[in-house]
Amino acid sequence: MPELPDVEGFRQVLIACGRRCVTDIEVRDAGVLQGVTEKRLRKEGEGRRLGRAWRHGKWLFAPTDGGPTFVFHFGMTGSLWCCSPDEPFATHDRLVLTLDDVRSLRFRDQRKLQGVQLADDAAVDRILDRLGPDALTLDRAELKELLSGRRGAVKSALMDQSLIAGLGNLLCDEILWRARVAPRTPVRDLSQTAYRRLYAAMGRVLRTSVRAGCVPPRRSWLTGRRDDSEPLCPRCGKPLCSGRTAGRRTVWCPQCQP
Numbered sequence: 001m002p003e004l005p006d007v008e009g010f011r012q013v014l015i016a017c018g019r020r021c022v023t024d025i026e027v028r029d030a031g032v033l034q035g036v037t038e039k040r041l042r043k044e045g046e047g048r049r050l051g052r053a054w055r056h057g058k059w060l061f062a063p064t065d066g067g068p069t070f071v072f073h074f075g076m077t078g079s080l081w082c083c084s085p086d087e088p089f090a091t092h093d094r095l096v097l098t099l100d101d102v103r104s105l106r107f108r109d110q111r112k113l114q115g116v117q118l119a120d121d122a123a124v125d126r127i128l129d130r131l132g133p134d135a136l137t138l139d140r141a142e143l144k145e146l147l148s149g150r151r152g153a154v155k156s157a158l159m160d161q162s163l164i165a166g167l168g169n170l171l172c173d174e175i176l177w178r179a180r181v182a183p184r185t186p187v188r189d190l191s192q193t194a195y196r197r198l199y200a201a202m203g204r205v206l207r208t209s210v211r212a213g214c215v216p217p218r219r220s221w222l223t224g225r226r227d228d229s230e231p232l233c234p235r236c237g238k239p240l241c242s243g244r245t246a247g248r249r250t251v252w253c254p255q256c257q258p
Contacts, residue, residue: 002074004135004166004206007058009213010072010080013105014053014062017082020099021049022064029094032107032115034073041118044068050099056134057165059127068118070097071127075113081106135166136206140199147187147195154190154198155183156246167202169248170215170223175201177222177235182257183250226251 002010025045027038048064055061060080062070072080077092085104089096095107095116107116119127132146146164150157157163158172167175176183178201181194190198209215217224222240225231231240233253242251 001076001168001170002058002078003168003171003209003215004055004057005171005209005212006079006214007055007060007074007166008210010060010074011053011055012213013080013082014050014060017050017099017103017105019050019052020103022046022097022099023101024096024098026096026098027094028089028096029112031112032094032109034115034117036116036118041116044118045070045097056128057131057161058168059131059165061124068120069124071117071119071124072107073114073117075109075111075115077111078107078109078114081108131161131165132163133165135164135171135202136210138164138199138202140195143199143202144195147190150187152187153184153245154181154187155250157187159246159248169250171205171209173226173251174205174215174222177251177253177257178205180256182254183245183252222251222253 022045025042027033027041030038033041044067048067051063051065053060053062058073060072083104083106085098087104090108092108092110093106094109097105099105147157155172155176158167175198179194179197181198215223219225220234222234225234225240232238233240233256236253236255238253238255240251241254242249244250
């Protein structure tokens with residue numbers, strides 16, 4: 001699933017495409033349209049020049065000059081691609097924006113669990129009202145304040161987008177492993193040391209992942225071992241455990257995260 005670093009990478013794709021005019025919109029699969037018809041999308045989106053894209057958590061916003069904002073959410077399998085208009089379409093290219101007739105911005109998504117909206121300022125505000133602060137903007141005191149009032153497991157809290165926007169399954173497992181905190185630890189049991197480790201680990205993991213445009217599957221990271229047939233901890237070499245937390249597959253090291 002695309003998480004904060006992936007979406008930041010898609011923002012760079014939009015920037016690379018340039019602040020060009022949307023000269024044509026082709027909806028190849030209306031299943032990715034969220035709250036907007038193809039007719040309205042073309043009517044209100046064509047002829048608009050894209051402004052500077054920005055991101056909050058896993059959401060990507062592409063405002064237009066004097067018009068609505070294209071809003072992208074990538075669900076489980078979504079991505080953005082910028083290419084030449086004459087490049088052959090991929091199987092899962094669902095929406096295509098032609099920019100100044102020289103670039104093609106393509107929303108590609110296999111599973112179509114989220115998609116693309118067209119939002120005015122009020123609708124953008126409603127989206128943001130449902131989200132917590134972006135994970136990249138938090139300082140340590142804010143992280144502790146957000147978590148300290150929560151019940152349940154620390155991983156569930158970190159993945160709650162209404163609490164902290166941008167952290168997904170891979171990021172949370174990596175952060176908790178680096179901080180030596182078990183994912184099912186109740187938030188109320190976190191010590192001051194655990195909070196310091198969580199904040200430091202979150203910063204390191206996010207900065208490196210943003211540079212890579214994804215949570216990198218490095219062999220020195222939990223991410224690079226979790227899908228091995230017999231996964232071992234990159235730090236201590238002990239077998240990794242796997243279970244379900246907040247409905248998602250969770251991987252941890254019982255030696256490093258007691």
